[in-house]
Amino acid sequence: MWLYLVALVGLWTLLRWYRERQVVSHLQDKYVFITGCDSGFGNLLARQLDRRGMRVLAACLTEKGAEELKSKTSDRLETVILDVTKTESIVAATQWTKERVGNRGLWGLVNNAAVPPALSYLEWLQPEDSMAVFQVNFIGLAQVTLSMLPLVKKARGRIVNISSVLGRLAFSGGFYSCSKYGVEAFSDILRREIQGFGVKVSIIEPGNFKTRMTDIELNIERIKKNWEAAPEHVKESYGQQFFDHFCRVTKENLMKRSTDLSLVTNCMEHALTSAYPRTRYPAGWDAWLLIIPLSYLPTSLVDYILTRSRPKPAQAV
Numbered sequence: 001m002w003l004y005l006v007a008l009v010g011l012w013t014l015l016r017w018y019r020e021r022q023v024v025s026h027l028q029d030k031y032v033f034i035t036g037c038d039s040g041f042g043n044l045l046a047r048q049l050d051r052r053g054m055r056v057l058a059a060c061l062t063e064k065g066a067e068e069l070k071s072k073t074s075d076r077l078e079t080v081i082l083d084v085t086k087t088e089s090i091v092a093a094t095q096w097t098k099e100r101v102g103n104r105g106l107w108g109l110v111n112n113a114a115v116p117p118a119l120s121y122l123e124w125l126q127p128e129d130s131m132a133v134f135q136v137n138f139i140g141l142a143q144v145t146l147s148m149l150p151l152v153k154k155a156r157g158r159i160v161n162i163s164s165v166l167g168r169l170a171f172s173g174g175f176y177s178c179s180k181y182g183v184e185a186f187s188d189i190l191r192r193e194i195q196g197f198g199v200k201v202s203i204i205e206p207g208n209f210k211t212r213m214t215d216i217e218l219n220i221e222r223i224k225k226n227w228e229a230a231p232e233h234v235k236e237s238y239g240q241q242f243f244d245h246f247c248r249v250t251k252e253n254l255m256k257r258s259t260d261l262s263l264v265t266n267c268m269e270h271a272l273t274s275a276y277p278r279t280r281y282p283a284g285w286d287a288w289l290l291i292i293p294l295s296y297l298p299t300s301l302v303d304y305i306l307t308r309s310r311p312k313p314a315q316a317v
Contacts, residue, residue: 019275020276021274023274024273024274028053028054029055029104030054030107030155031057031101031107032049032056032106032109033057033148034057034112035110035112036059036114037059037069038060038061038062038064038065038066039065039211040261041112041162041206041209041211041261041265042112042113043069045110045265045269046069046073047069048262048269050074050076052273053076055077056073056077057100058078058079058080059079059081059082060080060081061082062081082113084140084144085132085135085140087143090143090144091147098151101151103154105152105156107155107272108157108159109144109152109159109160110268110272111144111145111160111161111162114137115132115137116213116214116218116219117133117172117175117213118133118174118175118176118222118226119172119174119222119250120174120222121238121246122174122175123230123238124227124229124230124234125226133175134179134182137179137182138179138186141183141186145161149199152199153197156197156199158202158271159199160201160202160272162183163180163184163187163203163205164176164205165205165206165284165292167184167203167205168184168205168295169294169295184203187201187202187203191279200271200277201279202271202277202278203279204267204281204283206284206287207282207286208253208254208256208257208258208284208286209257209258209260209264210258210261211261214257216255219250219254220250220251224247227243239313239315242314245310256286264283267281294306
């Protein structure tokens with residue numbers, strides 16, 4: 001009995017491996033629009049796809065970012081300035097893209113632009129702290145997608161949305177995690193609504209990687225600013241000792257960041273080029289070995305695992 005089960009699992013794994021290795025044809029004729037190409041995953045993906053011969057349309061927030069990217073890529077790659085928080089910028093970028101792709105349509109849209117998480121307790125944050133996170137990470141992503149969607153439908157192409165493991169299991173990151181849950185929900189709804197048009201939607205869920213968003217000094221400085229701006233009664237309820245422990249643990253966790261960004265960009269590339277892309281791509285060993293398994297456990301058990309090592313706040317009951 002067990003031998004048959006092992007054989008069945010082995011056969012299924014082999015068939016899945018073979019299926020996922022099938023690549024779409026004529027990649028050199030396909031256009032891919034990527035947001036957030038100034039640095040990090042977007043920048044690396046743009047260079048990666050350019051080396052593969054695809055026609056990359058890279059959206060950067062700054063002229064400096066665009067110039068630096070163009071200096072490292074072929075003449076095929078084109079750049080455009082895009083601020084996903086501004087409707088007029090999205091409309092202009094969509095028109096710019098339409099002029100380049102013509103009747104071919106847009107094969108791939110990669111929504112990568114994001115702002116970093118506020119690694120603080122929710123009670124330490126101000127209401128305005130949520131605005132920029134949701135505006136870029138969720139609302140901007142949705143607006144870019146809906147604006148570009150007719151071009152993607154024309155090509156029967158792909159939409160790749162960059163979420164996070166914090167979009168699968170909310171245990172830190174404050175409003176950042178909330179925004180990534182929004183990305184997950186938006187992607188699921190969109191995938192089911194447009195599947196009749198031949199468009200495939202994939203979600204990338206990176207773990208802890210070394211990018212500007214996870215810069216240690218920048219994040220610790222941001223945490224301290226949030227703490228200082230918190231109401232006095234909030235700081236008293238947690239206590240300085242609790243805050244110091246939080247900063248120390250956060251720093252230790254950030255030091256465990258993976259430096260191999262290709263673990264994420266390879267997932268993005270597969271979603272764009274495979275004939276049979278996956279719906280979700282967890283990326284990073286922490287995602288596969290820790291976060292994803294935890295997300296399937298009973299909530300009460302997960303709560304215990306994630307909070308058992310935390311010190312008690314100063315005014316804990």
